[in-house]
Amino acid sequence: MSSGLSNNRIKPPATACGSDRSLRLGGSLILLLLITLLAAALLGSERLSFFDLNDQQRSILFDIRLPRILLGACVGASLAVAGAGLQALLRNPLAEPYLLGVSNGAALGTMLAFAFFESWSFARPIFAFAGAGIATFAVYQMAKGRAGMNVERLVLSGVIVTTFLSSIIVLMTSLLDAAKLRGFTFWLLGDLSQATIDGFYFTLAAAVVGTIVLSSQAKALNLMMIGERDAFDFGVEVGRVRIIVFSLSSILVGTAVAASGSVGYVGLIVPHLVRLAIGSDNRLVVPFSAISGAIFVVLADTVARTAIAPRELPVGAITALIGAPLFIYLLKRS
Amino acid sequence: MLEVRNITISYGKTAVLKDVSFGLNNGEIIAVLGANGAGKTTLIRALNGTLPVSKGEILLDGKPFGSFSRRQIAQKIAVVAQENETKFPVTVREFVLSGSFARGTAFGWETRDDLRIAENALQNCDLSNYSGRLMNELSGGERQRVVLARALATEAGILMLDEPTANLDLAHQGMMFRLVRERCKNDDCSAIIITHDLNLASEFADQIVLLKDGKFFAKGTPKEILRPENLNGVFDVKVLLDENPVSGKVRVTTIY
Numbered sequence: 070m071s072s073g074l075s076n077n078r079i080k081p082p083a084t085a086c087g088s089d090r091s092l093r094l095g096g097s098l099i100l101l102l103l104i105t106l107l108a109a110a111l112l113g114s115e116r117l118s119f120f121d122l123n124d125q126q127r128s129i130l131f132d133i134r135l136p137r138i139l140l141g142a143c144v145g146a147s148l149a150v151a152g153a154g155l156q157a158l159l160r161n162p163l164a165e166p167y168l169l170g171v172s173n174g175a176a177l178g179t180m181l182a183f184a185f186f187e188s189w190s191f192a193r194p195i196f197a198f199a200g201a202g203i204a205t206f207a208v209y210q211m212a213k214g215r216a217g218m219n220v221e222r223l224v225l226s227g228v229i230v231t232t233f234l235s236s237i238i239v240l241m242t243s244l245l246d247a248a249k250l251r252g253f254t255f256w257l258l259g260d261l262s263q264a265t266i267d268g269f270y271f272t273l274a275a276a277v278v279g280t281i282v283l284s285s286q287a288k289a290l291n292l293m294m295i296g297e298r299d300a301f302d303f304g305v306e307v308g309r310v311r312i313i314v315f316s317l318s319s320i321l322v323g324t325a326v327a328a329s330g331s332v333g334y335v336g337l338i339v340p341h342l343v344r345l346a347i348g349s350d351n352r353l354v355v356p357f358s359a360i361s362g363a364i365f366v367v368l369a370d371t372v373a374r375t376a377i378a379p380r381e382l383p384v385g386a387i388t389a390l391i392g393a394p395l396f397i398y399l400l401k402r403s
Numbered sequence: 404m405l406e407v408r409n410i411t412i413s414y415g416k417t418a419v420l421k422d423v424s425f426g427l428n429n430g431e432i433i434a435v436l437g438a439n440g441a442g443k444t445t446l447i448r449a450l451n452g453t454l455p456v457s458k459g460e461i462l463l464d465g466k467p468f469g470s471f472s473r474r475q476i477a478q479k480i481a482v483v484a485q486e487n488e489t490k491f492p493v494t495v496r497e498f499v500l501s502g503s504f505a506r507g508t509a510f511g512w513e514t515r516d517d518l519r520i521a522e523n524a525l526q527n528c529d530l531s532n533y534s535g536r537l538m539n540e541l542s543g544g545e546r547q548r549v550v551l552a553r554a555l556a557t558e559a560g561i562l563m564l565d566e567p568t569a570n571l572d573l574a575h576q577g578m579m580f581r582l583v584r585e586r587c588k589n590d591d592c593s594a595i596i597i598t599h600d601l602n603l604a605s606e607f608a609d610q611i612v613l614l615k616d617g618k619f620f621a622k623g624t625p626k627e628i629l630r631p632e633n634l635n636g637v638f639d640v641k642v643l644l645d646e647n648p649v650s651g652k653v654r655v656t657t658i659y
Contacts, residue, residue, distance in 0.1 A: 284510070298453065303501065344491065
């Protein structure tokens, strides 16, 4: 039956996934990311010049601003990649970490670390990942029926777990003392101001590994996006891909939430915009979402830092302000 | 190529398919007929490895199903399922190329051969001008043809088609069966087709398997199986049989 396939692997010239337009768009996105990072580094309550920095300005740039900007880029990439993966896996364009309880699990985990292990620097990412993982596992178990798991059960289970975890977060918040309460509330809305270089490395590692591993599942996700039975028929180990994507989402969202709190709409909006631009091939959607997510969060954080400087706004509020109307527009357009 | 030995499929404690046996040889088309709920789709899903077999065994190229990975089975068996609805903007070409998953690697792109095979499959299914169109903009019949094109593009040795003509007009019903017939004649391929169209089964199938209430009812050539007593026994209808004046095959007319 073999048609004598050659080893001459190419990008298909006429498909949306492999067209010159996609390559140009990829290059443009990388350029845009670099410009955004540069602009974000220079903008802020203290405006910096590109060429002439004094010691204080150098300290602002390298000790405060750059870790924050780079962390924001990693958080944006992580959330966008997790959203792209979950949407393809669940065949639901509305699926994202927040809808499925993953983010709230991470938020609760971080809150526990915040309340009881504040001095231990690794407690937040570890507890956030554990919380995201437990929430994902709970949703997965609840969604599994006698005849297997279907998308409707999964989304419904996600809503139930999200609501349940939200109520626990509210209960715990009411027990915090006033000083911790303000800090936690700000963090809960998305806050990159606590960025550290360690936090950046941790989130960077998760974002890079997550994007690469999820990209390795992109072809399988292309089939799963059409239907799980289809994917199974055409050779995808559906259960294995499901576990990989859920685990990756937990890691990506866990590390992102631990570093920055709940930055909403990134996992929902960014993959949508990418699909509108280049089509649905996950081999491109996943890496393009990573770059676009990074740009989106860095831009939003720049606005959060500069809009009412020297005071700051929570970055999650900015992403929601941009994301919600954009999402309505996208819904209407589609 | 495929041997089914006394298989029973159960959902929980309820057996929905009992003690079914038959073999599929190279170049052969088997039509599976039966009333609604007879277990036809269950049979296809079991033969594709989607449903586990409670009793009996299925041999693929002489080896038990369990000895093959999911990817290896997909390289040998391509399925044309009943439903295919996409919620994402997937083009026809992307959809057809997705069928090459089992041949490819985790990373990377399709080969020139993959593209050529996909283009040929689209051309054969009368879809040459549809490559760039979105799947969710097509009619049910057009989508069904794309689903067949994807199965053909896998170049698998066994095609399994579950009511492939359900949404098709008369011309494309014939086209779909002719394509499968040609593939089975030219390419060392065989097919199992679930259909409710007795006349298409008569024209194109080499063997017919009749199922009733999840049990094997009869198997043989169309001439042996398409008989009033069999059809009345399975479908509870009266039929008139004669010979198609063009092909010479059995022609079935239902008496209402």
